[in-house]
Amino acid sequence: MEQALERLIRRARQGDQEAFALLVGQYKDKVFRYAYGMLSDRMEAEDVAQEAFLKAYTSLAKLQQVYAFSSWLTQIASRLCYDRLQKRKREQPTDDDRLERIGGSEKGDPDLYLDIRQAMRALSPQHREAILLRDVEGYSYEEIAAMLEIPLGTVKSRIRNARLLLRQAIKLETEENHGEAYRG
Amino acid sequence: MGKHIEDKLSAYLDDALTTDERIDVEEHMDSCAACSEAFREYVAVRELVRTAFHSVKAPERLEEAVMEAIRPIPAAKPSKRFFYGLAACLLSLLMLLAVLFAIMAPYTTTLITVGYRVTDNLLQAAGHYVSSLPSAFIGLLAGAILLLTGSGLTLKALLNHSPLKEGPS
Numbered sequence: 520m521e522q523a524l525e526r527l528i529r530r531a532r533q534g535d536q537e538a539f540a541l542l543v544g545q546y547k548d549k550v551f552r553y554a555y556g557m558l559s560d561r562m563e564a565e566d567v568a569q570e571a572f573l574k575a576y577t578s579l580a581k582l583q584q585v586y587a588f589s590s591w592l593t594q595i596a597s598r599l600c601y602d603r604l605q606k607r608k609r610e611q612p613t614d615d616d617r618l619e620r621i622g623g624s625e626k627g628d629p630d631l632y633l634d635i636r637q638a639m640r641a642l643s644p645q646h647r648e649a650i651l652l653r654d655v656e657g658y659s660y661e662e663i664a665a666m667l668e669i670p671l672g673t674v675k676s677r678i679r680n681a682r683l684l685l686r687q688a689i690k691l692e693t694e695e696n697h698g699e700a701y702r703g
Numbered sequence: 704m705g706k707h708i709e710d711k712l713s714a715y716l717d718d719a720l721t722t723d724e725r726i727d728v729e730e731h732m733d734s735c736a737a738c739s740e741a742f743r744e745y746v747a748v749r750e751l752v753r754t755a756f757h758s759v760k761a762p763e764r765l766e767e768a769v770m771e772a773i774r775p776i777p778a779a780k781p782s783k784r785f786f787y788g789l790a791a792c793l794l795s796l797l798m799l800l801a802v803l804f805a806i807m808a809p810y811t812t813t814l815i816t817v818g819y820r821v822t823d824n825l826l827q828a829a830g831h832y833v834s835s836l837p838s839a840f841i842g843l844l845a846g847a848i849l850l851l852t853g854s855g856l857t858l859k860a861l862l863n864h865s866p867l868k869e870g871p872s
């Protein structure tokens with residue numbers, strides 16, 4: 520990790536709010552897109568990102584290795600996302616309703632390619648997470664294993680399965696969307 | 704050309720194979736259209752997903768919201784106030800328990816006595832005592848309820864005035 524970043528983290532750990540603000544600026548996109556990938560909902564992703572930073576700020580003293588800040592922050596966000604998904608499951612027994620609602624509310628969002636978004640939603644949270652951590656954020660197998668507290672072998676097979684499923688889902692989505700486009 | 708190597712493509716993509724395995728995979732792909740096509744798809748999907756998500760940006764207000772939330776923490780003040788409030792509540796609860804104990808103690812003793820010595824005299828005395836209880840009991844119970852309500856209100860008031868909810872001063 521760069522020296523400057525390490526210094527920033529140390530300063531923030533000593534309660535320097537200015538340093539922490541710089542960290543938020545530096546990591547907000549990363550945390551937000553991870554939460555967005557997990558939850559497929561901008562508002563919820565924003566909430567989670569905010570919560571994650573607050574949690575990080577109050578527990579910075581517990582961070583053992585400064586170089587692992589990024590993993591640590593992602594781990595916090597990951598737990599918050601699973602809490603949300605759990606809550607969602609309790610509140611909405613059928614996932615389909617939820618997907619429909621999100622699909623409707625995000626029509627004006629041109630940022631993310633529709634096919635990818637739909638395909639990601641078709642995966643389980645664990646598989647989505649594997650794709651986000653490995654292919655989007657570029658964490659190593661070892662980093663992911665430490666972050667999720669699972670064996671290295673599980674990380675490898677989870678990533679392999681997630682990629683296989685995503686590839687299939689994208690093929691499916693592409694076909695379906697093309698069909699729709701021609702019809703409408 | 705050996706058996707298909709599709710299940711090794713993920714590790715190959717991450718450069719996580721041993722040298723021997725990697726050579727196997729590459730040699731197989733040279734002669735197997737299905738596996739090399741699958742590999743091209745994996746690469747394309749990874750690229751697509753990466754591009755798609757890297758175009759996602761956090762809302763501008765996020766940073767501000769986070770800093771707004773951590774700024775007004777006057778470190779010692781809230782915890783001190785909360786601690787005093789908690790202490791006051793615990794004290795009233797303790798007093799309440801003491802009062803209740805005071806009510807119940809003679810009553811229990813009497814009951815035990817009655818249980819062990821079943822004589823006309825004692826029964827009469829107990830009868831007299833019990834008959835005198837209701838008024839005293841009701842009085843003390845009312846006092847206890849008052850105390851409980853009081854401590855409850857104190858707690859509520861303290862929580863409402865928690866400095867966490869106050870704006871930056």
Ligand SMILES: [Zn+2]
Pocket residue numbers: 706707708709731735736737738739
């Ligand atoms: Zn093959």
